[in-house]
Amino acid sequence: MAGHAMYEWVYIAAVVGILIWVGASSWDVERIIEEVPAEAETIKVIGQQWFWSFEHADGTKEINELHVEQNKPYRFEITSMDVNHNFNVPDAVILMDAVPGRINTLWNLFSETGEFLIQCREYCGFSHYNMKAKLFVEPAVTPVAAEPTSTPITTPNATVVPTQQEEQQQEESAIQPSGNATSPAAGGGGGGVTLTILEGSSIQGSPDYDPDALTVKKGDKINVDNVDTMPHTVTNGESGSDPNSGKLFDTSIINGGASAEIDTSTVDAGTHPYYCMVHPYMTGSLTVE
Amino acid sequence: MVLEIKKPRPLWEIIFSTHHTDIGLLYIITSISFLMMGGALALAIRAELFLPGQQIIPDPNTFHRFFTVHGTTMLFLWAIPFASGVGNYLIPILVRYKDMAWPKLNAVAFWMIPPAAAMVWIGFADMGWTAYPPYSTLRAPGPSAELWIFGLKILGLSSVLGAINFIVTMLKCKHPDLPIMKMSLFAWSILAISFMILVAIPTFAAALIMMYTDRLGVTGFFNPAMGGDPIAYQHLFWFTFHPEVYIFLLPAVGMLYEMIPKFSRKPIFSYQSGVIAFLLLSTIGFASWAHHMLATGMSFTEKTVFMVGTLAAVPASAMHVFNWIATMWGGRIKFATPMLFGIGGIMLFFASGAGGVVNTALPLDFITHDSYWVVGHFHLILMGTVSLTFTGFIYYLFPLITGRMYNEKLGKIHFVAAFIGVIVVFMTQHVLGLMGMPRRYFDYIPLPEWIAMNQIATTGAWLVGLSYLLMLYNLLKSSAKGVAAKMNDPFSIGEQYYDYRRRQPHH
Known part of the structure; x- marks a missing residue:
């Protein structure tokens, strides 16, 4: 039996050897990976x-x-x-x-x-x-070679940041003027309709869009007010898997407290379901006459 | 009653019996029923994932409920009760005592399972079987979450009572002529898991109460807004459920020690190394729980400690595998259905063990974590090793339970289909995980590779499902009409079988 036990010891030693190798090299790789460069x-x-x-x-x-x-x-x-x-x-x-x-x-x-x-x-x-x-x-x-005036670290920042800020400005400008435009229209009796996204909408089962079923005349502008603290959208379609989702109207993300506008002049008459891309259980329908 | 060939009894006599074989039978029948129910959920999940987009399950919430109840059912209503059932059947026989130490307590422990199972199935919670807060405490809809919490609480109590009964039966009621170092290795496995249950389960029981009071809003153990920490739950949870993995596994290991020597017609290669490996696994199993949480933002030191703890459990598992192979080596093996399932289980044990080493190697964990790799990995051990071995043991005990033989040809077809199916589903899921598909996804990005892999996995799953239907047919038909088994040696291997006279209840 001693010879047999010998086989087992050799086998266990081999297994332990492999495990030590796996453990040691994992430890070593992880140690290197975890070191954050100072300039990050x-x-x-x-x-x-x-x-x-x-x-x-x-x-x-x-x-x-x-x-x-x-x-x-x-x-x-x-x-x-x-x-x-x-x-x-x-x-x-x-x-x-x-x-x-x-x-x-x-x-x-x-x-x-x-x-x-x-x-x-x-x-x-x-x-x-x-x-x-x-x-x-x-x-x-890459900073153009002819202009090495600014420090090499800040230059890439300075060049990238404007593009992102521009994007945001564009987003904001897309929302703000429209918001301004609807209020006079509504005041002038031009058929401005407001769709409110209620506070707490992001929690499933809570009341979300108010009114849930909205009826407008073709050409009306709908002012969407998000009074919740979470971002939401008003996007046409049943859900994200709907192939026509977002083709008729889509506000894209409206941050908490912000508003957006939907122009119904390009939306066909009929009833269109809509939902929130962030919280797909928030649904409603829009009827255009 | 069809299950009693020698001395038929009315059904109610079995149901209200406290005899260990009757309780064992109730456990086994209950667990097989839940295997089928949990399996049906798995097939629905796989059918949903056959194609991207919504298929047969109406909405994501229902899908989440399906995988939650599937996991809970398979772990707590199939694996644990089946091991208890076989333990009930065999432990008193193996330690030569007339019954379990406390027969009435034994019946109580069993009868806690049906109401708890009803709570889990009626509630149909959606938190995942791990029920991580803050989702489970703040967002999961009630009352399904509460039903799940109380269902699991009762199941935990049931395992603890069963464990106490097993420990006392083995340590106090064992026949005086049977030294503990001659006790069957299956009995050793049940002894090891019973101690593990006593140490591990109370932690989760406490976590469940904390989760419940958190849901009521009166405490904030796991709510950062009230000074708690969601990660604390994960530590409590995995302190119970990593050892629980060994609680699922060790009975299967013990069953292999029952079957392999008999069908190989050779004594166990090294009894001592089997016992030592059980003791090692049941202690080292407690040193690796946080390897489930390597990606929760643990420090480098913590991660290293739990990686080492995990790797340390591997040699003990390797000792078992060596023992089985060395036992089979040179034996005149009879490849009957139970032996085939056993060998299949050993092969997949090796595969899933190697996958486990990959998981715990720190840099690789960040590729595999929470992906389909993990799903493939733990199913390979729970379905491939634990469930296939358990299935083999169903066939192995069939003559003892019914006094009849199952249909050997159907049993072999079942093995081939189930073994191939398991490999097709779970090996594919490993690949899918490496491609980056996360687990618990109702819908996935329609990449051609992901679609192909999901379709292969679904096909394999349906093959496994069909093979288990075949088993059900075989068991039901054979228990009514099968040929009477030769009770001293039903598999014609020239080895001693269990004493059938034990089936006669004495009270």
């Missing part, structure tokens, strides 16, 4: 049912879209506003739980440009499967 720029990542918001070091905010530069280290500070989420970019092996009350960090350097998927990997309720965002890795804006 911080991006705050906030998960909420069911969208992602991002805040850059310069204060620029983005929702469901994240623009970063190629070959530049970023440090992500990840947290959540409600339940557990998981910030995941599968192509970049970014994966970290977003836990309310905690800030988790990890860092990455994106070596390839392009558009990548950001998804949620921790079960978070109704739209878990749909809690997606886009990551845009853009080529670093």
Whole structure:
């Protein structure tokens, strides 16, 4: 029997040897990966049912879209506003739980440009499967050789930031003038209709759109007021899987407290269901006469 | 009663009996029923994922409820009760005592299961079987969540009572002529898990109460707005449920120790190494719980500790595998249905164990975490190893339970279909996970690779489903019309079988 026990000892020694090798090399790789470069720029990542918001070091905010530069280290500070989420970019092996009350960090350097998927990997309720965002890795804006006046660190920032601010300004300008335009129209009896997104709409089962079934005359402008604290949309269609979703009308994201406008002059007569892209259980219908 | 060939009794006599074989039978029948019900949910989930978009399940909430109840059912209403059932049947026989130590307590422990199961199934909660707060405490709709909490509370109590009964039966009521180091390795496995249940379950029981009071809003253990921490729940949860993985696994290991030597017609290669491996697994199993939480933002030191704790459990599992292979080596093996399932279980145990090493290697965990890789990995161990071995043991005990033989040809067809099906579903899910598909998704991005992988997995799942329907047919038909088994050696292997006279109730 002694010879037989010998085989077992050799076998166990081999298994233990493999495990020590796996453990030691994992430890070593992880140790290197976890070291955040000092020059990494911080991006705050906030998960909420069911969208992602991002805040850059310069204060620029983005929702469901994240623009970063190629070959530049970023440090992500990840947290959540409600339940557990998981910030995941599968192509970049970014994966970290977003836990309310905690800030988790990890860092990455994106070596390839392009558009990548950001998804949620921790079960978070109704739209878990749909809690997606886009990551845009853009080529670093190399400072033109003729103008090396500014310091090399601030230059890329200075060049990228305006584009993002412009985007936001455009977004805001798209909302604000229309908001201004409806009030006089409504005052002048031009058929302005208001659709209110009630506070607490994001919680499933609570009253959401007021009125739920809205009837307007073709050509009316609908002023959408979001009095909730969460972002919402008014998007035509039954749900996100509806192929015609967003083709007739779509406000895109309206932040909490903001408003938007729907112009019905391009919408065909008839009854059109609509929903909120962020919270698909928020539904209503719009009848155009 | 068809199940009693020698001395038929009315059904109510079995239902209200406190005899260990009757309770064992009730446990086994209940657990097989829940295997079928949980399996039906799994097939619905796979059918939903056959194509992207909404298919047969009307909305995401229903889908979430399906996977929650599927998980809860398979773990607590199939794996645990089945092990208790076989334990009830065999432990008194193996330690040569007339019954369990406390027959009435035994009946009470069983009869807690049906109401608890009803609560889980009527509630049909949507929190996932892990029920992580803050979702489970702040957002999950009631009363389904409350029913789930109380259902699990009762199931936990039932396992604790069963565990106490097993420990006392083995340590106090064992025949004086039977030294503990000659006790069957299956009995050792039940002894090991009974101690693990006593240590592990109270933690989760406490977490359930905290979750309930959090839901009532009177406490904020897991609510950051009230000074709590959602991660605290995950520690309490996994402190119970990582050891619980070994509680599912060890009975299967013990069953393999019952079957492998008999069908190989050889004694166990090393009894001592089997016992040592049980003791190692049941202690080291408590040192690895947080490897389920490597991505919750733990420090590098914590992650290293739990990686080492996880890797440390592997040699003990490897000792079992070595023991089985060495026992089979050079034996005149009879490939009857139970042995086939056993060998299949060992092969998949090796595969899932290797996958587990990959999971715990820190940098790789961040690729696989919460993806379909994880789903494939734990199903490979729970379906591939635990459930296939349990299924083999159903066939193995069939002559003892019914006094008849099952249809061997149908049994072999069942094995081939189930084994291939399991590999097709769960190996594919490993690949799907590496492609980045997260688990618990009602709908997925229509990438051609993801669609193809999901379709292969669904096909495999339906193959497994059909093979288990075949088993059901085989068991039902054979228990009514099967040929009478030779009770001293029903598998014609020249080895001693269990004493059938034990089926005669003495009270």
